[in-house]
Amino acid sequence: MVNKRAETGFGPSPGDGAGTDEAKGEGIMASEMLSEPGSEYGPCLDENCGHRDCILTRQMSESICPEYGRRIGYDERFYRSENGYVQALCIE
Numbered sequence: 001m002v003n004k005r006a007e008t009g010f011g012p013s014p015g016d017g018a019g020t021d022e023a024k025g026e027g028i029m030a031s032e033m034l035s036e037p038g039s040e041y042g043p044c045l046d047e048n049c050g051h052r053d054c055i056l057t058r059q060m061s062e063s064i065c066p067e068y069g070r071r072i073g074y075d076e077r078f079y080r081s082e083n084g085y086v087q088a089l090c091i092e
């Protein structure tokens with residue numbers, strides 16, 4: 001089978017996403033969420049477990065959202081910002 005339709009195609013294929021400049025989009029931040037202690041991805045229930053990841057996660061959950069002064073907590077979406085962690089609820 002010979003394909004004779006050699007398309008002298010100009011016109012980019014629609015799926016080609018190269019060139020879309022999203023560098024200046026300020027709205028494109030990825031939110032994060034902490035898993036609750038004892039859950040699959042969360043820290044240990046034992047607050048004195050001493051695991052580095054667990055300690056970091058607990059510290060993040062204890063950090064205070066600058067918008068309303070509430071803890072970031074668990075199972076709440078938040079963003080990283082210049083002022084620390086900000087709850088998604090507070091800025092969306």
Ligand SMILES: [Zn+2]
Nearest residue numbers: 044049051054
């Ligand atoms: Zn642990």
Ligand SMILES: [Zn+2]
Nearest residue numbers: 065068087090
């Ligand atoms: Zn907040």
